[in-house]
Amino acid sequence: MISFNSKTNTFRLDTPGSTYAIFINERGYIGHAYYGSKIGDDDVSYLTRNKEYGFSDNAIFREKGSFLDFFPQELPTDGLGDYRESALAVCDAEGHNAIELKYKSHKISAGAQPLPGLPAVFGSADECSVLDLTATDDILDAEVTIIYTVFEKLDAIVRSVKIKNNGSKTLFLKKALSLALDIDDDGFDVITLHGSWARERHIDRRPVHMGKQGVCSNRGETSHQEHPFLALLDHKADWDSGRVYGINFIYSGNFIADVQKNQFNNVRAVMGINPENFSWKLEPGCDFYTPQAVLVYSDNGLNGMSHTFHDLYREHLIRSPYKKSPRPILINNWEATYFNFDTDKLIDIAREASKDGIEMLVMDDGWFGHRSFDDSSLGDWIVNENKIKGGLKHLVDEVNKLGMKFGIWFEPEMISPDSDLYRAHPDWAIQIPGREPGMSRQQLVLDITRKEVEDYTYESVAKILRSANIEYVKWDMNRQLTDIGSVQLPADQLGEFYHRYVLAVYRLQERLITEFPKLLLENCSGGGARFDPGMFFYSPQIWCSDDTDAIERLAIQEGTALVYPLSTMGAHVSVCPNHACGRVTPFKTRGYVALSGTFGYELDITKLPAEERAMIPGQVALYKKFSDLVRNGDYSRIASYSENNEYDCWASIAKDKSKALVTFVQVLNHPNYKTRFIKIAGLKPEAKYRVTWPDEDQTKFQPMELSGLTLAKAGIPLRRDWGDFQAQLIYIEEC
């Protein structure tokens, strides 16, 4: 709910458990008054520190410089005395860097608004309200609107910023972030997500220290390495208790997420498009919208924060028709065959897979041009009939006859120097004239910001999809951007390139899901380098990582699930020794870990050892039984192997608290320890639950009946005499 009190000049943005307050001071500055647990209906203007004393007493009435350096602002600007990290920097036609925002007007409306060309949360008039808070700089003739979307039933507030040039001279945006949050430091820790190829989104938690700390990407995509997420939390906050502020960015390109603790022990967090290599030429009459940043507040620790992010993305960002429904259990041939496959091999895999209840065959990289390794043919999206004998339609029809769906891999944004496309259009690759562009995975990136390249790219994918009954696409992107040059952008607009690139990716995927509305689209980027909420707007699931090892996946999926619903995490069972790290784990453990994602297989089923093959129908049955609970329940972390170096445990709890599925992995076993008790919070304290081990020998793992209170406070017993990498599923259902 959004309200404005004209007597105190304050806005309140209230959600069920949080209050966010804004104060317009007597000079028109838009101050941040409060964000945190819900508070009483008081005049909160005093919280902005509007009148402070110190080196320059009562600064607002004497010196703007001193004032701006401590005043908490909703959208801090550059160049006039706030020396902290700014959110908006504008350069005028004469080269002056300064912008000063003073309140002009506001509008409160019901229902979320779309953002032109960008992914955006949606919600009806009953579900959310919007505050458009407009300020102006009269010298520049610039108008800036901060757009807040406030959810009625979720402790989430989404922000974006619109900057409009109302004047007659060109302006240059040097920095246009989406979010700034000024709060007192009460001894915060900061959490960010870090990684690399095959080990994405590991959680890193450390105290907030003086000065600046943060994460960013300048790679043209969100990246394996760092992630557009940041949490500020009480030093003592844990999974289920303590204050947490979670910040996330609905964007798939270069970003920054910074925290700065200043001279007065205040903390400013900012998030937005990375200003490095960014600028935007704003001609008279034109406007620019920043992507949305999401703020989530939790009084119930990290699990409370995760629940809100998951609900927000499942209900208000993912649009796919698959968002609520089970995903087909797929088998992908990448780790099974790599580039070495043909129609017969794929049909063999599909035939065997169909016998075990697997529902879709996905043909991965290598079916087009003359590609038999990663050194050619990207851009030549023509079926290689030497491999796909009889053509694509024949293959798809044969797979359909087995009762299975068919899916296909593309890497639409890329071009191989060894391709007919490159030979015809060498200038379509992103490059700086006169400089040999850097290769990565032996490929270059198409300049899809050019209309003719975008259209070619779209048609390449669409014509294949029109040619056969293809029900799934894996959209891959296997290198990051370098050598930014453009044949169409003049020098004073080259800083727009990275953002224009992301907008072109969004346009391409929008066209795809518009023409093929039933398509199941899975995004991917060399594993999980473009696993971000921007992509959820187009695809309900994203390949999490090229590391399919069950133990490596624990940290990857833990970090991913901290922010994103389990229904979005692409997860497959593969063979051992694992191709990424060489580890050998039980087939059962691989299955349980993948069951917490979209679930599928990535192996040559025709060569699988008999005892492993025999377990597939059972795993398929588990997926069928528990997928609804996993996709739609509340995910709660119970224990983290990354923290305790011994075991991992998490649960999916039904929204009505009638059932829960707990997954436990004993990563490292030590001899002669006795029973471990795992406490399951979040069920109904007074209700009685039946606790079973659905996939175990029932004579050894006998069911128990326990109340929700006992489950939360005393826990369930887990024996410790297994061995490394063993796992268990525990099902808890109200009696």
Ligand code: DGJ
């Ligand atoms: C990277 C993806 O993450 C893999 O799953 C696979 O599709 C390869 N690319 C194919 O080149």
